[in-house]
Amino acid sequence: xEARRQDCAKLSLAKRRARARKRSDGAVMFVVVTTxxxxxxxxxxxxxxxxxxxxxxxxxxxxxxxQNTTEMAAVATADYVTFANADNIVNARMLNPSTxxxxxxxxxxxxxxxxxxxRGTIRxxxxxxxxxxxxxxxxxxxxxFTAQSFGDGxxxxxxxIELTNPTQAPPPPGYDINxxxxxxxxxxxxxxxxxxxxxxxxxxxxxxxxxxxxxxxFIIGPLNQ
Numbered sequence: 001x002e003a004r005r006q007d008c009a010k011l012s013l014a015k016r017r018a019r020a021r022k023r024s025d026g027a028v029m030f031v032v033v034t035t036x037x038x039x040x041x042x043x044x045x046x047x048x049x050x051x052x053x054x055x056x057x058x059x060x061x062x063x064x065x066x067q068n069t070t071e072m073a074a075v076a077t078a079d080y081v082t083f084a085n086a087d088n089i090v091n092a093r094m095l096n097p098s099t100x101x102x103x104x105x106x107x108x109x110x111x112x113x114x115x116x117x118x119r120g121t122i123r124x125x126x127x128x129x130x131x132x133x134x135x136x137x138x139x140x141x142x143x144x145f146t147a148q149s150f151g152d153g154x155x156x157x158x159x160x161i162e163l164t165n166p167t168q169a170p171p172p173p174g175y176d177i178n179x180x181x182x183x184x185x186x187x188x189x190x191x192x193x194x195x196x197x198x199x200x201x202x203x204x205x206x207x208x209x210x211x212x213x214x215x216x217x218f219i220i221g222p223l224n225q
Contacts, residue, residue: 069192160190
């Protein structure tokens, strides 16, 4: 009799456990679905964070390269402008700006266009634009940038240099004032541009252009008048 009672107790306990498992099936399924959903959300967040990190790193790299390009353009300006062409730059090109709307001097970013309907003095409209092609000619047909200038990859660079706002300047240190040499001080604006494959691209997750601008005052000369 005792063994039979124990068997009945075990059977009753097993039935209760079976009923409990049946009642908890929905709860187990809910926990599984919730866990899978949480893992999916965490995976999407991790992927989004990685994408943002890659994008930020790419933007930072282009920004740094554009800044270096801008600084290089300032050094290139000091090399381009010499005593041999300073008078032509100031008196022929800056103080007599071209009225040709297609001329590079009329498309400056840092000066007014020399148009009849645009108010302003000649000095406000005076601008000399130096492009990478002019630098190339001045450097014996050597390229301003090579395929490795910005490392391995598809980044390409370009520079724009603009000379504006000429004013009379005293002789720099080292020149005898008794020689009565004339000099001019001009504003030099340098634009360093970094692009993907050297072309402007539409807004894409990993595409974009970077431009850095630098500005300074240079004394150039001597001038003939």
